[in-house]
Amino acid sequence: VEHSSGSGPRVHGKPGETEEMYADHVVNATGAWAGQVGDLAGVDVEVRPSKGVMVVMNTRQVDTVVNRCRPKGDADIVVPHETAAILGTTDEEVEDPEDYPEEGWEVDLMIDTLSELVPMLRDARTIRSFWGVRPLYEPPGTGTVDPTDITRDFFLLDHAERDDLPGMTSIVGGKFTTYRLMAEKISDHVCDLFGVDAACRTADEPLPGSEDAGVLDDYMERFGLRSPIGRRSSQRLGSMT
Structure with a gap:
């Protein structure tokens, strides 16, 4: 890559200025x-951004993934995760992947529809909701x-x-x-x-933390630790714990 400040250490411009780079x-x-x-x-790169919501509930109502056996659509999956359950999702096309509404009806749709599969969801508390945008092509x-x-x-x-x-x-x-x-x-x-x-x-390069995922497990075994937090840290971070 070449940039307009020339060879050697790169000299950054000031805020508001533009810089040409060549590759x-x-x-x-x-x-x-x-x-x-x-x-x-x-x-023309025909990407159609599509937003989806995920809703995290405060209790783990199921011990395995529950998925509707039907053509794909909104509100069709419940995923247990640690002590919570994650509900998903919607599929709404948006114009701008950085500027789109996060609407309450989407959260309500997840809970109301998936309560038909897991009735306990009606009485559960929503911890958080988050949205993302799919890069559909x-x-x-x-x-x-x-x-x-x-x-x-x-x-x-x-x-x-x-x-x-x-x-x-x-x-x-x-x-x-x-x-x-x-x-x-x-x-x-x-x-x-x-x-x-x-x-x-x-395909062969391990992801960060998975080079030796048993490091914390060995440590816990050596010192007799049985901390749930330690186990979760090991599962999430592996050797980066």
């Missing part, structure tokens, strides 16, 4: 913002109306091939569970462009 290749891996970044480059010509029908698969868009714009690739769509595979695909793609012959380590 041999640009990867657009900006999730729900990929369409906006595509607009800056003059290419719809290939051109699909014409899907309902965002719940848009694929959760991911796509690599080679803009040199697709839009006659060399030097830029977008990786779009996908879910949290596919991010490492997406990283591998885009890394392999860029390596191919630059003639780099190297095996991708993404």
Whole structure:
């Protein structure tokens, strides 16, 4: 990457100023913002941001995931987590992934609908609710109306091939569970462009904390500790505890 302050240590501009930066290749891996970044480059990246709410209840009413056996839609899953239960979710298309309403009816919908599956939810207390935006990608010509029908698969868009714009690739769509595979695909793609012959380590590289997840367990066993907090820390953080 080259920047306008020249080689050597980078000199940052002042607030409000702009700076030009140059790269041999640009990867657009900006999730729900990929369409906006595509607009800056003059290419159409058909991302359709869709918000969803998750509601955390104060008691763990179930010991296993409860999911409605029906076509996908709103309010169809209850997930136990430690001493709480998490209810999900909605699928509402939004224009701007940074500016969208967080509405009470969405929370009410989760509780009212999922109470049909787990009646105890009617008397439980809501601890918190949070929203996120899915980076759904719809290939051109699909014409899907309902965002719940848009694929959760991911796509690599080679803009040199697709839009006659060399030097830029977008990786779009996908879910949290596919991010490492997406990283591998885009890394392999860029390596191919630059003639780099190297095996991708993404699938084999342990995530931070999982290099030796038994560190805290061994410590607790050695000193006779049986702390629930310690166990949760071990499960969440592994060797980073």
